[in-house]
Amino acid sequence: MVEEISNNDYLDLVKIIQQRYGYDFTDYAPASLKRRFIRFTSYAHINSLFELKHRLLNENGFFQEMVEYITVNVTEMFRDPSFYKTLREQVLPRLASYPIIKIWHAGCASGEEVYSMAILLEEAGLLDRCRIYATDMNAANLQKAEKGIIRLKDMKDYTYNYIQSGGINDFSNYYTARHDNAVIHAALRRNIIFFQHNLVTDQVFNEFQLICCRNVFIYFNRALQERVVKLFYESLTSLGYLALGMKESLLYNEERYKFEVVSSPNKIFRRKL
Incomplete structure (x- = not known):
């Protein structure tokens, strides 16, 4: 699990995702998205940012698994x-x-x-x-x-x-x-x-x-x-x-x-x- 993501590494990840897959996370709230990236590394048993970037660039299907994890998927019936x-x-x-x-x-x-x-x-x-x-x-x-x-x-x-x-x-x-x-x-x-x-x-x-x-x-x-x-x-x-x-x-x-x-x-x- 990655424990921390620097601003530069965060920007690198967002750039990779945008250029490789066409998903633009540039204007998402950085603090929230960093937390979700970090949680995903634990879920996917990833131990370094190098490994995360490598898999994003080289493994077909890996990004889809990642985006399914980090995007909002929690809701309720008749919430509020x-x-x-x-x-x-x-x-x-x-x-x-x-x-x-x-x-x-x-x-x-x-x-x-x-x-x-x-x-x-x-x-x-x-x-x-x-x-x-x-x-x-x-x-x-x-x-x-x-x-x-x-x-x-x-x-x-x-x-x-x-x-x-x-x-x-x-x-x-x-x-x-x-x-x-x-x-x-x-x-x-x-x-x-x-x-x-x-x-x-x-x-x-x-x-x-x-x-x-x-x-x-x-x-x-x-x-x-x-x-x-x-x-x-x-x-x-x-x-x-x-x-x-x-x-x-x-x-x-x-x-x-x-x-x-x-x-x-x-x-x-x-x-x-």
Whole structure:
């Protein structure tokens, strides 16, 4: 395991990844990314930075293993129940006026928040006319998310979150227990499209009434946050909604004047006309 990465070695790693594989980590928060590089060396039984760089440059498939490890893949169903309660009460009734509703979950990780959204839409009677685009840069995350398989032992906590968010149905009606897993019902998955999209390098691909990108900005530096918020602004319809994580903000973002605050505690914003 590598115990420390100097700034020069860190920049070398980022440069190798960008030039060899086309993934640009330049504007990720360095302290956070260094920690993930170090954890990966322990996971991969790598004892030196020379070995890490050598394998990145010479082993096919090694980088994919690395990017699957270091990118964000932790999430929960109905994480931050007050956020989902606000969606139920203040956002979905507005979205109901659209004949077709398009929602983008950017950085969807393993899909738990995407399925939470599908449940909200189903209970609001909106899922049939909604398309949810769930994207992530990590192909392994997307493969897992698309299957709709969640650890059964987590469903107790998720049921509590669901109830706190204002859920009124029996939460177990939305999945089937199979051995140690819960499988989200196919009816909830029918209007979800999973595919790779890199917020750092990729462009606008559709127009949305709601974009959710929760707990991703905390890994970006301010310059990258600026670029991504601009991307989201350009991807939203007039008066479309943007949702960030509870610890994230538009406060210091140059694009903040183009949004109005819908719920400050829950970090929900609305694009101005």
